[in-house]
Amino acid sequence: MKPLFVALAFLFLATAPASAALTPAELGKVGIDMPKDAHLPLGEKFVASTGTPMTLGEALAGKPGLMVIADFTCRTLCGTAIAMAADAAAKSGLTPGKDFSFVVVGFDPRDRPSDAAAMKAEHINDGPVKKNAVFLSGSAEAEAAVTNAVGFSYAYDKADDMFAHPTAAFAVAPNGRVTQVLTSMSITGDKVRLALVEASHDRIGTIADHIRLLCYGLDPASGVYNAGVLTWLRIGGGAIVTLLALGIAGMAFARRERPRRTG
Structure with missing residues (x-):
């Protein structure tokens, strides 16, 4: 699985300034290498874009979920990846907030709830998905717990203050088990629907x-x-x-x- 996500990670550097200083060895570590039987740390504490403290489990609200990991101040493709996942969720035929949760977790601890709110406002179209979407920012420890749980690896380019990282959406069961990884560049409403049906343990679909x-x-x-x-x-x-x-x-x-x- 990892080579595909390594390739996707390079998409983020394609639009970076020519002075990008990451070495091939550093880029080679970027990707998603999900552990077997991966589970999200549902008890980790975050802050929603509204300023409300909540755990990751509270954000999922006991429902199957579609989760994206993003940099809320990203200048390249994070917004596009979120928009594509949200659009696919809207076209799934399932009802956000009732059938599933849509959650975006930041991985840069420097990002604030206001950054998450700006990303949400700019990149998700008005509608049920946007109304029910939860954008979470947190401490370095809380965010690392999530990225480590799903094997999400990234590299920081200090010269240009940006990250090389993979882009994907994760289908998550109500108990936090990650059941599918969907590439953001080929995600569709049909794929999201089937992934969430599987993650629901027969609750929906x-x-x-x-x-x-x-x-x-x-x-x-x-x-x-x-x-x-x-x-x-x-x-x-x-x-x-x-x-x-x-x-x-x-x-x-x-x-x-x-x-x-x-x-």
Whole structure:
């Protein structure tokens, strides 16, 4: 997974001044290398862009969530990444604040709630996602707890006062387990919907959504399903097999009953 996110990290340097001083070795450490069974530190304390203190768990509010990690004073693509994730969430067909939470966590401890508020105001369109989005800034320790939990690595360019970092959105289960990583540059409403349905542990989504997960959760390289889909298959697979069998039987019956053409 990491090489893809390393490549994405270079997008942030593409628009940086020519004097960017990061070495290839430093850039090589930038990316997302998510630990197995990654869980967010839900008890870490932050401050929302409104100035309200809250934990990460309170921001997720017991719902599946879509989380973005960003630099609130970024001069390159952070705003674009947030805008694309918010737009995809708005097109998911799910209701923000009811079906899922949208959370953006800052990773630069120098950023203040006012910086988070400015980023939110500028880069998310008016609507339900913006109304329910929570932007969090916090101490170096709290922010590091989040970035370390998901293997989010970045590098600081002191000469230009900017960061090289990956861009992605994380689908998170209500208990804080990270279930999917979605690249910000290819995120869509459909991908967000299926990721959140999976993260919800069957709390949201239609039967059709869950059937689609049989394809969505399959890794074509290894031919195996991810952990979340395997759990769902163990719980609901029998029902799906029954539904598919009934559907096939129905089609076969209809074929037998179809009148033969004459002449």
